[in-house]
Amino acid sequence: MAMIYVEELVKQYDKAKTPAVKGVSFAVNEGEFFAFLGPNGAGKTTTISILTTTLSKTSGIVTIAGYDVEKEARQVREKVGIIFQQPSLDLQLSAEENIRFHACLYGMFSYRPTFQLMPSAYKDRVMGLAEIVGIQDALFKPVKKMSGGMQRKLEIIRSLMHTPSVLFLDEPTQGLDAVSRRSLWEYINTVRKEHGTTVFLTTHYIDEAENVDKVCIVNQGRVASCCSPEEMKKSLLRQELVLDADDREGLTGELSELGLFHKKDAHIIVPYQDKTAQEIIARLNTKLTLLKINEPTLEDAYVEYLNKTGGAAA
Numbered sequence: 155m156a157m158i159y160v161e162e163l164v165k166q167y168d169k170a171k172t173p174a175v176k177g178v179s180f181a182v183n184e185g186e187f188f189a190f191l192g193p194n195g196a197g198k199t200t201t202i203s204i205l206t207t208t209l210s211k212t213s214g215i216v217t218i219a220g221y222d223v224e225k226e227a228r229q230v231r232e233k234v235g236i237i238f239q240q241p242s243l244d245l246q247l248s249a250e251e252n253i254r255f256h257a258c259l260y261g262m263f264s265y266r267p268t269f270q271l272m273p274s275a276y277k278d279r280v281m282g283l284a285e286i287v288g289i290q291d292a293l294f295k296p297v298k299k300m301s302g303g304m305q306r307k308l309e310i311i312r313s314l315m316h317t318p319s320v321l322f323l324d325e326p327t328q329g330l331d332a333v334s335r336r337s338l339w340e341y342i343n344t345v346r347k348e349h350g351t352t353v354f355l356t357t358h359y360i361d362e363a364e365n366v367d368k369v370c371i372v373n374q375g376r377v378a379s380c381c382s383p384e385e386m387k388k389s390l391l392r393q394e395l396v397l398d399a400d401d402r403e404g405l406t407g408e409l410s411e412l413g414l415f416h417k418k419d420a421h422i423i424v425p426y427q428d429k430t431a432q433e434i435i436a437r438l439n440t441k442l443t444l445l446k447i448n449e450p451t452l453e454d455a456y457v458e459y460l461n462k463t464g465g466a467a468a
């Protein structure tokens with residue numbers, strides 16, 4: 155059974171000329187790491203809001219862990235954890251109070267007026283999560299005194315308190331510095347491994363999606379492509395060998411004899427697709443002074459894809 159199932163999803167906002175989401179379909183299996191990418195205005199936040207029961211759909215089928223997002227919204231909410239683009243913390247409360255109210259609202263624990271009076275299972279979980287993301291020192295301070303990065307980490311702790319089966323991350327690292335981004339990803343990867351959590355990610359930092367199982371590109375409310383990052387790179391970009399030799403003429407002569415297209419740049423670039431790098435190198439006799447393989451990144455493929463399909467890269 156798919157953990158997230160979306161079929162022909164349509165969302166037409168009131169008074170909008172065209173639908174924001176125009177018949178989107180995809181499925182995410184249990185434990186999968188799924189990236190939903192696309193330029194500004196593509197329909198990502200609209201889709202994620204419908205999947206997490208905060209926005210109604212116009213038509214289509216959407217289920218989370220088999221539960222219908224509209225008819226069984228309560229069960230869906232129990233299954234999901236959400237980290238939204240816009241922080242949704244109460245700035246007047248302390249970090250711990252934000253976590254406590256959320257955990258009590260979810261029915262995980264009965265409310266007690268202070269941290270000390272809460273059950274030890276609650277205290278241990280909060281302290282454990284706070285330590286992992288490194289905000290234990292700020293736990294009892296007002297949220298308004300925390301930096302943006304720390305607030306984001308607090309939201310993550312809050313969303314993980316009820317050990318969700320599916321974690322929705324809507325641009326989770328926006329506004330975070332490089333060190334915080336890295337530690338956040340280490341933490342999310344740990345959660346995935348330990349709990350088999352299904353992760354649904356939207357991000358404009360395409361490198362964050364490099365290790366996902368499946369990447370879905372949306373553009374102007376439609377799915378433009380849905381496959382593994384490797385398949386996406388393969389279908390769009392050729393890999394390149396970067397070669398050089400003291401005897402450049404000899405090398406280019408050999409490449410021409412083998413019928414291999416090559417460009418003379420600072421070095422000699424040999425794009426390849428059908429052969430492996432090893433097959434090419436094995437057929438060269440000229441002594442090489444440089445041998446490098448240029449692997450395209452997911453971001454290269456993403457930008458090329460949007461350029462080819464007429465969409466603007468974010």
Ligand SMILES: Nc1ncnc2c1ncn2[C@@H]1O[C@H](COP(=O)(O)OP(=O)(O)OP(=O)(O)O)[C@@H](O)[C@H]1O
Pocket residue numbers: 167168170174192193194195196197198199200201
């Ligand atoms: N409440 C709303 N009412 C009317 N139109 C809306 C509303 N929210 C979003 N839209 C429109 O729907 C389309 C999709 O927006 P959405 O926010 O889902 O895109 P996105 O892919 O999340 O963009 P970004 O990457 O900028 O966050 C856009 O044209 C947007 O202007």
